[in-house]
Amino acid sequence: MHILLIGLNHKSAPIEIRECLAFSNEDIGKALTTLSALPEIEEAMLISTCNRVEFLITAQNTTETVTAIKSFLAEFKKTPEHKFEKTLYVYEDDEAVRHIFKVASSLDSMIVGEPQILGQIKAAYRQSTELNTSGVILNRLFHKAFSVAKRVRTETGIADHAVSISYAAVELAKKIFDDLQGRGALLIGAGEMAVLALEHLARNGVNKIFVANRTFERAVEVAARFRGTPIRFEEITDSLFNVDIVISSTGAQHHILTHKDIKPLMRPRRNRSLFFIDIAVPRDIDPNINRINNVYVYDIDDLKGVIDKNIEDRKKEAMRGDRIVDEGAIQFRKWLESLEVTPTIVALRNKAETIRKAELEKTISGLKSISDKDRVAIERLTASICNKILHDPTIFLKRPGCWERRGFYIDAARKLFNLNEDDDQ
Amino acid sequence: MNNVCLALAIAFYLLSTVGYIVYVFRQKRKIHKIASILLWGGFIAQTVLLISRYVETGNVPVHNMHETLLFFAWSIAGVFLFFQLKFELMVLGAFIAPLTTLIVFAASMLSREPVPGDPVLKSIWLALHVVTIFMGNAAFAVAFGLAIIYLIQERQIKEKKAGFFYRRFPSLNRVDSMGYASIVVGFSMLTLGFITGAVYAQLVWGRFWSWDPKEVWSLITWLIYAALLHERLVAGWHGRRAAIMAIIGFAALLFTFFGVNFLLKGHHAPFTKF
Numbered sequence: 278m279h280i281l282l283i284g285l286n287h288k289s290a291p292i293e294i295r296e297c298l299a300f301s302n303e304d305i306g307k308a309l310t311t312l313s314a315l316p317e318i319e320e321a322m323l324i325s326t327c328n329r330v331e332f333l334i335t336a337q338n339t340t341e342t343v344t345a346i347k348s349f350l351a352e353f354k355k356t357p358e359h360k361f362e363k364t365l366y367v368y369e370d371d372e373a374v375r376h377i378f379k380v381a382s383s384l385d386s387m388i389v390g391e392p393q394i395l396g397q398i399k400a401a402y403r404q405s406t407e408l409n410t411s412g413v414i415l416n417r418l419f420h421k422a423f424s425v426a427k428r429v430r431t432e433t434g435i436a437d438h439a440v441s442i443s444y445a446a447v448e449l450a451k452k453i454f455d456d457l458q459g460r461g462a463l464l465i466g467a468g469e470m471a472v473l474a475l476e477h478l479a480r481n482g483v484n485k486i487f488v489a490n491r492t493f494e495r496a497v498e499v500a501a502r503f504r505g506t507p508i509r510f511e512e513i514t515d516s517l518f519n520v521d522i523v524i525s526s527t528g529a530q531h532h533i534l535t536h537k538d539i540k541p542l543m544r545p546r547r548n549r550s551l552f553f554i555d556i557a558v559p560r561d562i563d564p565n566i567n568r569i570n571n572v573y574v575y576d577i578d579d580l581k582g583v584i585d586k587n588i589e590d591r592k593k594e595a596m597r598g599d600r601i602v603d604e605g606a607i608q609f610r611k612w613l614e615s616l617e618v619t620p621t622i623v624a625l626r627n628k629a630e631t632i633r634k635a636e637l638e639k640t641i642s643g644l645k646s647i648s649d650k651d652r653v654a655i656e657r658l659t660a661s662i663c664n665k666i667l668h669d670p671t672i673f674l675k676r677p678g679c680w681e682r683r684g685f686y687i688d689a690a691r692k693l694f695n696l697n698e699d700d701d702q
Numbered sequence: 703m704n705n706v707c708l709a710l711a712i713a714f715y716l717l718s719t720v721g722y723i724v725y726v727f728r729q730k731r732k733i734h735k736i737a738s739i740l741l742w743g744g745f746i747a748q749t750v751l752l753i754s755r756y757v758e759t760g761n762v763p764v765h766n767m768h769e770t771l772l773f774f775a776w777s778i779a780g781v782f783l784f785f786q787l788k789f790e791l792m793v794l795g796a797f798i799a800p801l802t803t804l805i806v807f808a809a810s811m812l813s814r815e816p817v818p819g820d821p822v823l824k825s826i827w828l829a830l831h832v833v834t835i836f837m838g839n840a841a842f843a844v845a846f847g848l849a850i851i852y853l854i855q856e857r858q859i860k861e862k863k864a865g866f867f868y869r870r871f872p873s874l875n876r877v878d879s880m881g882y883a884s885i886v887v888g889f890s891m892l893t894l895g896f897i898t899g900a901v902y903a904q905l906v907w908g909r910f911w912s913w914d915p916k917e918v919w920s921l922i923t924w925l926i927y928a929a930l931l932h933e934r935l936v937a938g939w940h941g942r943r944a945a946i947m948a949i950i951g952f953a954a955l956l957f958t959f960f961g962v963n964f965l966l967k968g969h970h971a972p973f974t975k976f
Binding site for chain 1: 855859860862863864868872873874875876937938939940941942943
């Protein structure tokens, strides 16, 4: 059995490809059901955020599974394989474990230390447990990932000076507008991340706020928080006249604003600068808009470029984070190794033997008038009781019939007999 | 005495240049402060030199290339220092200080032989004409520097490269409005320079305007800046286009200043002889 991680992230793939391969919540459900029905795959989990798509799989045969996943991805996303093949990375076993721990700890994030990723991974975990596509190994792996992430968070300074996307966006806005006092902002799509960015802007003096959202109720709710104006989607173009900064984060599949929406706006705006922050994947704002004079468009990848300079300072903290990840990976491997049949049976027998010997010693030392012959007979008796009791579980674990869910049974056996002595849970 | 002042000015400007360049790399306020004080030092040394020349000849000392360049450098430093009292110009010093140093240095290479003052040049109108024109030119030089800074910073932001200059240069809006302020000052000074020059011409030659090449080219320069200001007020022209226009304007100004004298003839020619 192998743990397999196949995926792509902001480092391996440009935003255009990530856009193509991103999974919506519904898609994840469908994908997981399809995947777990494949004969190669035992357990499956799928993480899809704006910066990454990652499949976590347990399987017997790695090469077959990788091929299967690739063709599944090509078919499901209707994208030819050669387009994304080079951007994929494949990790096996230890490497996969370390990678997922890093992701959960936000060490692999575009903005190292940003807090959202853990929530996103928890959501992915919940989804796969609800659909029953993850089993004993992945569940255990994720619990371990959460505890590693928690340790990284509390024991290193990574989270403290985590610069969020919104922070970078505010810095940029200041490089364009200088003072943000009294400026206007429009929120298109009131997602969590976008609201966070708006909060940041508001704290820096932006006070004319408009909120547009597909569901108008949500727009009203968010606008109320910032004493702003809720508007309908159709009113976006008109409201652009009154704002300086636009934050967009809708789930739309197509560009919401294009070059020809903005170009004619600039003359009546008297060429006042306009700054678009596009944190949606797929993108909401046509990147061509950036070509218009005094208009600046930044998507998530672009913001990364601005943030990169902070990464240097955090290298040291990240190294401490890596150490915690390594520790976690080693502990997990120990547990995984224990799931093999032979060590479990050996451990089971050792445990029985230890108990038998201890009890025997206690009893024999209490009996004074006992011959050597009797003593041998008692020893033989206890040994055969142990053997008889352990016979059925041993046969069961060794039987090929239980192999499909072997992990589950072995784990159960270890729990029933309390064989995981150095378990930290 | 004059030579000492000139040497002092060059030394101060040179050190100030070093200071501003170090400031660009290190971004320490203290370094900026020192560089700024050094620039003041150079400016004061040059002021003393100018006053002494004025006392000697009774004219604003712009009678040959050496004097003209010195006066230009002095105006640039002066206008920049004045702006700096009002705005946080910071990195602009790294542009102005080397420019001033270069001009003063070039001037010091040229003949320093004082030209005997022609009695026709002794006029308050002429003095005003020279001072306003040079102040205007200096303000346009500052605007030119700001335009270059704007274009570099704008490129960085447009191309999404948070490079070396991104952090060190001020925000686009600030550079743009400072550039606008410099152009307004430059334009007002240039206009005043025209008026005082015309009055002087009327007094000396009996006509306000004589289609001298210098006059024509000055008018072209004036029109370029007038167009820039007009578009800004009417269509809200700012940013990249305004910056490019400020650069074109400055190129025209340089041609008016040097080119006309070397290539064309006119009644300004003697002042840039060397």
